[in-house]
Amino acid sequence: MSDTQVTDAHGEAIDDDKRDFIFIATGAAAAAGAVSLGWPLVAQMGKAADTLAAGSIEINLANVAEGQQLKMLWRGVPVFVRHRTPAEIAEAENTDISKCPDPQTDNERLVAKPDGTIDPRFLVMVGVCTHFGCIPVGEAGDYDGWYCPCHGSHYDTSGRIRKGPAPKNMTIPDYEYISDTVIKVG
Numbered sequence: 001m002s003d004t005q006v007t008d009a010h011g012e013a014i015d016d017d018k019r020d021f022i023f024i025a026t027g028a029a030a031a032a033g034a035v036s037l038g039w040p041l042v043a044q045m046g047k048a049a050d051t052l053a054a055g056s057i058e059i060n061l062a063n064v065a066e067g068q069q070l071k072m073l074w075r076g077v078p079v080f081v082r083h084r085t086p087a088e089i090a091e092a093e094n095t096d097i098s099k100c101p102d103p104q105t106d107n108e109r110l111v112a113k114p115d116g117t118i119d120p121r122f123l124v125m126v127g128v129c130t131h132f133g134c135i136p137v138g139e140a141g142d143y144d145g146w147y148c149p150c151h152g153s154h155y156d157t158s159g160r161i162r163k164g165p166a167p168k169n170m171t172i173p174d175y176e177y178i179s180d181t182v183i184k185v186g
């Protein structure tokens, strides 16, 4: 039993049983979507079976067009790879983070290449709402980023929580650039 009263998008109370159902149902549906969208793309990218077994995935960012979001499963969780538009990058960089519930600059949410440069176009994060684990919808919400329909959390174009019950920004997974355009997650 939770001590916290949870409400839906209309402010109506959601009891624990219903809340858990929403979480499970939404998570399952989103995971299925991630599988159907993600694995074929991973396969196209020539993913080695031994790397999959080790829990790492390699992603060629050159295959993700501007404005496109790639979704895939990594260690059982969805990972979003978003090729952000110039407008999305500008929004992410020009945010007054003192007003954010979980203050982080956009650069703090990006990983540098081996030469030390940062490519702000590509945002890589675990696509799970930090409230109760639903899968947020992209290009939605009040901040043009992601919106979690379960209880109304709004994330910006950097995946930072801006409004709603989620306490933290969406998580940045452990990843690195292994070439100029290829990253390894995990």
Ligand code: FES
Pocket (backbone or CB within 6 Å): 129, 130, 131, 132, 133, 134, 148, 149, 150, 151, 152, 153, 164, 165, 166
């Ligand atoms: S799971 Fe509650 S707002 Fe996302």
